[in-house]
Every structure is written in C-alpha cells, then in structure tokens.
Amino acid sequence: LHLSAVKLAELHSDLKIQEKDELSWKKLKAEGLDEDGEKEAKLRRSLNVIMTKYGMNGKKDSQLVDTNYIKDGTESDTLDDPRLEKLWSKAKTSGKFSDEELDKLWREFKHHKEKIREYNILLETVSRTEDIHKNVINPSEENLVKEEILHNKHRELKEKLRSINQGFERLRKVSHQGYDTTSEFEEPRVIDLWDMAKSANFTEKELESFREELKHFEAKIEKHHHYQKQLEISHQKLKHVEGTGDKDHLNRNKEKYAMLQEKTKELGYKVKKHLQDLSSRISQGLQHNEL
Numbered sequence: 080l081h082l083s084a085v086k087l088a089e090l091h092s093d094l095k096i097q098e099k100d101e102l103s104w105k106k107l108k109a110e111g112l113d114e115d116g117e118k119e120a121k122l123r124r125s126l127n128v129i130m131t132k133y134g135m136n137g138k139k140d141s142q143l144v145d146t147n148y149i150k151d152g153t154e155s156d157t158l159d160d161p162r163l164e165k166l167w168s169k170a171k172t173s174g175k176f177s178d179e180e181l182d183k184l185w186r187e188f189k190h191h192k193e194k195i196r197e198y199n200i201l202l203e204t205v206s207r208t209e210d211i212h213k214n215v216i217n218p219s220e221e222n223l224v225k226e227e228i229l230h231n232k233h234r235e236l237k238e239k240l241r242s243i244n245q246g247f248e249r250l251r252k253v254s255h256q257g258y259d260t261t262s263e264f265e266e267p268r269v270i271d272l273w274d275m276a277k278s279a280n281f282t283e284k285e286l287e288s289f290r291e292e293l294k295h296f297e298a299k300i301e302k303h304h305h306y307q308k309q310l311e312i313s314h315q316k317l318k319h320v321e322g323t324g325d326k327d328h329l330n331r332n333k334e335k336y337a338m339l340q341e342k343t344k345e346l347g348y349k350v351k352k353h354l355q356d357l358s359s360r361i362s363q364g365l366q367h368n369e370l
C-alpha cells in the first residue's frame with residue numbers, strides 16, 4: 080500500500096475497532112438480536128469506508144494520496160471538490176494564517192473531505208437497498224422490516240448531510256476571516272460534535288457536561304497528534320540511520336520507533352472509540368428531536 084508510518088498506525092486503529100465491533104455483532108446475532116440485519120449492514124459500510132480510505136477496495140483512484148502535512152506539506156494532496164480547492168487556495172494566499180494555523184486548517188479540510196466520502200458510500204448503499212426493495216413483488220413482514228431499515232439509513236444520511244453543510248459553512252467563514260481567537264474548540268471533529276450537540280435534545284446541564292467531555296476529548300486528540308508527529312520524525316531518522324551501517328545506533332532507533340508506533344496505535348484506537356461513543360450519544364439526542 081506504500082502507506083506512511085502514521086497512516087499504518089491509523090489503519091491498525093481502524094481495523095482494531097472494526098474487529099471489536101464485529102465480535103460484538105457475532106454475539107448479538109447468536110442471541111438473535113440482529114434479526115433485521117441493520118447492525119450487519121452498518122458493519123459492512125464501516126469496512127467499506129476503511130477499505131476506500133486506505134486504497135484497499137481495488138480502485139486505483141480511490142486511495143488517498145499518502146502524504147503527511149509535517150513531512151510533505153500540503154501541496155501534493157487534493158480535496159476532490161472545486162469548492163474546497165477554491166477555499167483552500169484563498170486561505171493560503173490571504174496572509175491571515177501562520178504556518179501552524181495553515182496546518183490546522185488543512186486538517187479541517189481533510190476531515191471535511193472524509194465526511195463527504197463517507198456520505199457518498201452510505202448514499203450508494205441506500206440506493207442499492209432501495210433498488211432491491213422496489214423489485215420485491217409480494218409485500219411481507221420482512222419487507223416492512225426492510226422499510227424501517229431504509230428509514231433509519233435515510234435519517235443517518237440526513238444527519239451526515241447536515242454535518243457536511245455545517246462544516247462547509249465553517250470552512251468558508253474561517254477561510255475568509257481567519258481563526259477566531261475566542262473559539263471554544265480547535266479540533267475539527269470536536270467542533271462538529273459541539274455544533275451537533277447544540278442541536279440535540281440535551282438539557283442545559285447535559286450540554287455543559289458534554290462540553291467538559293469534549294474538552295477532555297480534544298486534549299486526547301492533541302496528544303495523539305503529538306505522537307503522530309514524533310512517529311513520523313522517528314521514521315525519517317530510522318531511514319537515515321539504516322544507510323549509515325551503525326548497528327548500535329540503528330537498534331536504538333528501532334526500539335524508539337517501535338515504542339512510538341505502539342503508543343500511536345493505542346492512542347488512535349482510544350480516540351476513535353471515544354469519537355464513536357460521543358457520536359452515538361448525539362445521534363440519540365437528534366433522533367429524540369425528530370420524535
């Protein structure tokens with residue numbers, strides 16, 4: 080796959096979560112608790128997202144360009160959306176951002192690109208399911224269950240589309256005006272969660288508690304970013320030392336690299352699992368609003 084050290088660590092974290100979710104699903108299925116197959120379908124969508132994200136779905140054009148903003152800067156990757164490309168170009172030439180802020184803004188753009196990718200995968204899944212459903216001649220209880228599954232998928236699509244629209248408006252505002260120094264959160268995933276939480280059916284007390292949890296979550300993400308940077312630097316040093324022939328130096332660098340790799344994987348898993356939990360809570364609050 081020719082993935083960087085950071086991307087490999089992220090792939091490991093994603094697959095670890097996928098494996099855990101599949102084991103949980105197998106237990107549910109054995110107990111007869113996934114009769115409508117919705118959880119199984121969600122697992123398939125999740126695996127499809129992972130395979131597309133890391134270029135393992137057999138499509139040459141689907142793999143993300145393997146860059147890291149610390150190592151290669153931001154010029155060699157694309158956003159696959161003319162509106163995003165235009166905003167990013169404007170932000171880069173505006174003079175309103177420091178190098179550090181441009182790195183942070185690039186992460187927001189890449190996060191938005193991933194949200195669009197996930198939305199399109201889910202949309203394709205829903206379209207296929209609808210086509211199959213339309214071709215059924217005799218209505219039955221099973222088809223009524225499938226209608227409920229479709230309804231849930233459409234609700235998920237609606238939530239994702241709302242998040243995409245909110246995210247684009249934020250990118251448009253930041254690209255034109257620069258970062259607001261009074262902004263409560265900086266990490267794109269946390270900003271998304273906070274915007275959605277404010278629209279959910281939370282009491283003031285619950286919202287305040289969620290705000291505090293998001294602060295802890297953002298600190299966890301920053302720690303993960305720190306280890307990602309250190310891992311990339313360690314990887315570059317290791318490649319350099321491999322060419323010197325100094326075995327002692329090489330062994331020390333290998334040990335450090337292995338330690339950083341494991342720590343990055345561990346933190347990546349914790350961040351993504353925490354993100355799943357927070358997103359699930361918000362989704363429940365938004366569904367309650369619709370009811």
